[in-house]
Amino acid sequence: xxxxxxxxLIIDDMKTMRKxxxxxxxDLGFENITESxxxxxxxxxxxxxxxxxxxxxxxxxxxxxxxxxxxxxxxxDTRFAKLPFMLVTAESEKSQVLEAxxxxxxxxxxxxxxxxxxxxxxxxxxxxxx
Amino acid sequence: MNILTNxxxxxxxxxxxxxxxxxxxxxxxxxxxLAVTTIELYAFNFxxxxxxxxxxxxxxxxxxxxxxxxxxxxxxxxxxxELGQQFKLAGISDALNVSADLExxxxxxxxxxxxxxxxMINPFLEATLITLEQMANTxxxxxxxxxxxxxxxxxxxxxSIAGVISLTTEQFNGSITLAFPEVVFLKIYEAMxxxxxxxxxxxxxxxxxxxxxxxxxxxxxKLNEQCGFKLESAxxxxxxxxxxxxxxxxxxxxxxxxxxxxxxMFRVEISFDPKK
Numbered sequence: 001x002x003x004x005x006x007x008x009l010i011i012d013d014m015k016t017m018r019k020x021x022x023x024x025x026x027d028l029g030f031e032n033i034t035e036s037x038x039x040x041x042x043x044x045x046x047x048x049x050x051x052x053x054x055x056x057x058x059x060x061x062x063x064x065x066x067x068x069x070x071x072x073x074x075x076x077d078t079r080f081a082k083l084p085f086m087l088v089t090a091e092s093e094k095s096q097v098l099e100a101x102x103x104x105x106x107x108x109x110x111x112x113x114x115x116x117x118x119x120x121x122x123x124x125x126x127x128x129x130x
Numbered sequence: 131m132n133i134l135t136n137x138x139x140x141x142x143x144x145x146x147x148x149x150x151x152x153x154x155x156x157x158x159x160x161x162x163x164l165a166v167t168t169i170e171l172y173a174f175n176f177x178x179x180x181x182x183x184x185x186x187x188x189x190x191x192x193x194x195x196x197x198x199x200x201x202x203x204x205x206x207x208x209x210x211x212e213l214g215q216q217f218k219l220a221g222i223s224d225a226l227n228v229s230a231d232l233e234x235x236x237x238x239x240x241x242x243x244x245x246x247x248x249x250m251i252n253p254f255l256e257a258t259l260i261t262l263e264q265m266a267n268t269x270x271x272x273x274x275x276x277x278x279x280x281x282x283x284x285x286x287x288x289x290s291i292a293g294v295i296s297l298t299t300e301q302f303n304g305s306i307t308l309a310f311p312e313v314v315f316l317k318i319y320e321a322m323x324x325x326x327x328x329x330x331x332x333x334x335x336x337x338x339x340x341x342x343x344x345x346x347x348x349x350x351x352k353l354n355e356q357c358g359f360k361l362e363s364a365x366x367x368x369x370x371x372x373x374x375x376x377x378x379x380x381x382x383x384x385x386x387x388x389x390x391x392x393x394x395m396f397r398v399e400i401s402f403d404p405k406k
Binding site (some may be wrong): 014015016061078089111112113114117 | 241257260261263264265322323324333336339340341343344346347348350351361
């Protein structure tokens with residue numbers, strides 16, 4: 001599992017969701033948390049010189065650059081081929097899940113979710129990219 | 131009598147001899163059978179019956195009438211030639227809907243879909259319970275759903291914050307509304323983040339919108355997969371202020387789902403006009 005010092009980036013256009021995910025992560029002992037409000041800003045954050053994120057947790061549906069588009073960018077850049085990347089979404093249609101798996105998502109979290117579910121999915125993401 | 135229930139069909143296997151004792155038993159048991167709301171067809175199976183006393187006709191007719199008045203179908207089948215002739219001569223064949231072929235009734239039952247209101251309630255009810263519990267650390271109890279009549283469609287009930295999402299499908303147009311009194315939602319917000327807030331602000335509105343968003347997203351997936359709707363993703367509109375009046379003017383049906391929490395009551399309203 002990720003160490004509690006892992007640098008985590010949360011990307012979501014809704015402040016409430018960012019707060020919910022951040023609170024869950026803090027309750028799980030993680031302190032090194034950064035937030036971005038859309039896919040474009042998220043990509044800038046991942047690319048920043050001192051970024052060094054160990055985990056990205058991104059919403060799927062965002063007005064300015066979707067989570068799936070961001071994942072595609074991340075996976076086509078060799079620097080981030082093994083970056084654990086989790087998608088959070090209210091959608092659980094099979095076609096969407098399959099699309100995310102094809103692109104290389106590390107774990108897929110469907111809203112609503114509990115802190116325990118988030119933790120289980122983080123373990124899944126860690127194991128998949130270890 | 132043996133009773134077999136298979137989905138919307140209840141089969142009542144009648145005994146060898148139908149006498150006064152059977153009549154009493156039939157009248158008593160019929161009340162319980164009618165209480166099973168999911169039954170659409172009562173099938174009387176006369177396969178074992180060889181004797182039917184005239185004194186039992188009244189009980190058979192009475193029970194059949196009650197079933198029909200409750201909007202159910204009935205059919206009597208597997209009668210011997212002699213019994214069929216006996217019922218015909220007594221003039222009760224039509225009342226008991228004597229038919230040689232039970233199978234012809236089954237497709238009619240299975241093809242009958244539950245109403246839109248029944249299809250809509252459970253996905254939204256389940257989504258609300260689980261969303262509030264998992265995302266807002268708030269356990270809720272669903273209270274009895276209510277159908278709001280036209281003259282009751284405008285109410286306040288101290289609602290201070292509400293989120294609304296429009297629903298548009300091939301089958302219906304409508305909306306889903308999540309509405310809270312101020313004191314209830316401020317406590318829910320506190321349970322979510324551990325932050326005490328004394329009045330509604332932009333962050334509170336954002337939280338109400340996101341909860342509705344999650345409830346809608348969760349229910350939408352079920353409705354699309356299970357009922358074949360094509361509900362699209364949609365963003366909520368948030369309304370806030372003192373004693374908001376929620377007025378449903380355009381929709382034929384409004385179902386109110388009240389929920390009880392340790393902080394007080396809130397509600398979800400589902401409004402829709404079925405398309406013809």
